[in-house]
Amino acid sequence: MPEPPRALFDQVCQHARQIALLRSIEDVLGWDEQTKMPTAGAEYRAEQMALLAGMIHRKRIDADYGRRLAELAESPLAADPLGDAGATIRRLRRDHEKKAKLPTSLVEELARTTILAQSAWQKARAEDNFNLLAPSLERIFALKRDEADALGYPQCRYDALLDDYEPEMRTGEMAAVLAGLRAELVPLVAAIGASPRRPDRAILARAFPLDRQEQLGRELAQAIGYDFRRGRLDVTGHPFCTTLGPNDCRIAIRYEERALGASVFGILHEAGHGIYEQGLRTDQFGLPLGEAASLGLHESQSRLWENLVGRSRAFWAFALPKARARFPEALGGVALDDFHFAVNDARPSLVRVEADEVTYNLHILVRFELEQAILDGQLAVADAPAAWNEKYRDYLGIVPPNDALGVLQDIHWSAGLVGYFPTYALGNLYAAQIFAQAKAELGPLDEAFAAGKFEPLRQWLAERVYRHGRRLPAGRLVEKITGKPLAPDALMNNLRAKYGPLYGL
Numbered sequence: 001m002p003e004p005p006r007a008l009f010d011q012v013c014q015h016a017r018q019i020a021l022l023r024s025i026e027d028v029l030g031w032d033e034q035t036k037m038p039t040a041g042a043e044y045r046a047e048q049m050a051l052l053a054g055m056i057h058r059k060r061i062d063a064d065y066g067r068r069l070a071e072l073a074e075s076p077l078a079a080d081p082l083g084d085a086g087a088t089i090r091r092l093r094r095d096h097e098k099k100a101k102l103p104t105s106l107v108e109e110l111a112r113t114t115i116l117a118q119s120a121w122q123k124a125r126a127e128d129n130f131n132l133l134a135p136s137l138e139r140i141f142a143l144k145r146d147e148a149d150a151l152g153y154p155q156c157r158y159d160a161l162l163d164d165y166e167p168e169m170r171t172g173e174m175a176a177v178l179a180g181l182r183a184e185l186v187p188l189v190a191a192i193g194a195s196p197r198r199p200d201r202a203i204l205a206r207a208f209p210l211d212r213q214e215q216l217g218r219e220l221a222q223a224i225g226y227d228f229r230r231g232r233l234d235v236t237g238h239p240f241c242t243t244l245g246p247n248d249c250r251i252a253i254r255y256e257e258r259a260l261g262a263s264v265f266g267i268l269h270e271a272g273h274g275i276y277e278q279g280l281r282t283d284q285f286g287l288p289l290g291e292a293a294s295l296g297l298h299e300s301q302s303r304l305w306e307n308l309v310g311r312s313r314a315f316w317a318f319a320l321p322k323a324r325a326r327f328p329e330a331l332g333g334v335a336l337d338d339f340h341f342a343v344n345d346a347r348p349s350l351v352r353v354e355a356d357e358v359t360y361n362l363h364i365l366v367r368f369e370l371e372q373a374i375l376d377g378q379l380a381v382a383d384a385p386a387a388w389n390e391k392y393r394d395y396l397g398i399v400p401p402n403d404a405l406g407v408l409q410d411i412h413w414s415a416g417l418v419g420y421f422p423t424y425a426l427g428n429l430y431a432a433q434i435f436a437q438a439k440a441e442l443g444p445l446d447e448a449f450a451a452g453k454f455e456p457l458r459q460w461l462a463e464r465v466y467r468h469g470r471r472l473p474a475g476r477l478v479e480k481i482t483g484k485p486l487a488p489d490a491l492m493n494n495l496r497a498k499y500g501p502l503y504g505l
C-alpha cells in the first residue's frame, strides 16, 4: 500500500524541519564565532562546523527523502503549484535535486580550494600581489564551471550559479536590466562629480562616544520595527544579521568613534534584514513558506530601511533631535538640511563597501561583468586586474592605484561565491520598485516618517512581501506586488529626485 499523500507530506516537512534545526545550530555557532568566541577557540569550532555541515548535507541528499518528494510531486497535493502544499513540495524538491546533482568529490574539492584561496587572498591583498591569488582563482572558476555543468542550466553556465542566490532568475534577463541601469547611472555619477556643491561630511566624523552610538542605534532600530523581544544587538567586526530560530533573529554591528554614519546606517541596514526575518511565518519556520525568497529580496529590505527610509529628509526630521540629544557637542548646532546632505554624500570611490547609494551599483556591475566573462572563458584570470581598472575608469571615472584597492578588495571570488554580487544590485532595484508601490498604495509617507510612524509601511511590507516566504521566486513576487517586471526606472527616479536638488543638477 502506498502512503497517502498527506502522511508523506508530513514526513517530508518533518525531514525539512530537521535540516532547519541542524542549520540553526550551525548559525548559533556562527553567531558565537563572530561575536564572543576567543580566537583560540577557532580550531575546535571548525571541527564542530565540519561535523554539522556533513550531517546537513547527508540529510539534504537523502535518497528516501528524494523519493518521497518525487512521489508527492505527482500527487493531488501538488496540483496547485502556488497553494501551500504545492509550493512547499515544489521548492523542497528543487532544493533536494540541486544538492543531489553535485558529486561529493566536487563539493569537497571546492571546500578545500576555497579555504586555501581565502588565505591566499589575504596575503595577496596585504602584499598587493595579484599573482599570489591568480592560480587559486583559475582553479575556483574551473570548479565552478564543473559545478554549473553538473547542475545543468537553461541558457548559460552563469544561470546555474546565480540560482543559488536568486532562484530562477535568468542571467540574460537580469543582465538586460543591469545594462539599462548602467546606461543611466554613469551620466548621473559624472554630473554629481562635476557639481560644485559638496556636503560637509566632516559633521559625521566628529567625536561620537560608542556607548551613545549604540543607544541611538537601538532607539532607531526599535522605531522602524525591529523587535528586540525576538532579537538582540551585539558588537562584531563585520556587521551581519542571523536567524537562530523562529523567535530569535540577531543583528551585530561595528562602531567607530569618528564614523557615526557607519553605525547608524549599519544598524538600519541589518535591522531591515531582521524585520524581514521577523515578519516571516513562524509556523512555517524551516519550510519554504517561512523562508526568505532570495538574497536579492533580503537585500531589498535592508536597503529599503537603510536608504529609502533612513537617508530621507523626513526620517531625519524625526531622528536628528534624538541624535542631538545623545551628542549635543557634535550635533547641537547642525541643521537638518546639512545633516541630510552629509548622509547623502555621493562621489566616485574605489571601495565597494564604503560606496554611497548612487555609485554602489556601478561597483556591482564591474564585478558582475567580470565574473561572467571569466566563467565564460572570454576573460583570462590573469587579465582581470587590467579589465577591472578599465571598467572603473569607464563607469566611475577613477582608476585604482593598485590591485589591493582594485580587483583584490573583495573576498567573494576566493570564497567560491560566483553569481553572488548581482544580488546586491537586485536588492536596490527591488527595494525601489517595492517602495514606489507602497507609496502608491499608502499615499505619501514623509509626514508619517517625520512623526516617527513606520508601522503602516512595515505592516504593508509584512502583508505584501514577508508572509509569502518563497512561495514565488523573488522576481515574480516583485512583479506581482508592483504589477511591473523588474526595471531600473523606480531606482533612477528615486536617485534623481533626491540627488538632483542636493547637487543642483
Ligand code: ZN
Residues within 6 Å of the ligand: 269, 273, 299, 302
Ligand atoms: Zn545586507
